[in-house]
Amino acid sequence: MALFDEQSRFVGAIGIRDVLSAVLRRVAATSCSDVPFEAEKTRVGLM
Template sequence: FKIDEHGLVAAAERDGKPAVWVSCADVERQPEEGSQVFWANPGTPLKTVMLAMHRSQTAPVALFDEGSRFVGAIGIRDVLSAVLRR
């Protein structure tokens, strides 16, 4: 993803092509085909993040705070660690 001068996402791409920037909260409303890049907020359910990774066939999922600032990413290892802790 590309960050603008205000620290917000201006554009996203996948495999060098423009992609649709989508919240994990909207993952079930997105078509299964297509080029989406998903993002999450703290508190997004793990199941939702996992579905986004599966639908987009990409990981990690970008993590943004309530002010839309990039704060990290949730990768496969993070998901597996969380599942194993349950």
């Protein structure tokens, strides 16, 4: 998966597995708790 900045310049790439893994971690962190996501990221070590 290609990554672009606000001016549509290519800035890097990331594997689709990494993207899906990050999305699943976020969903799991936010659906298992009523704690806002910013606090949850810190608790589960996503920062």
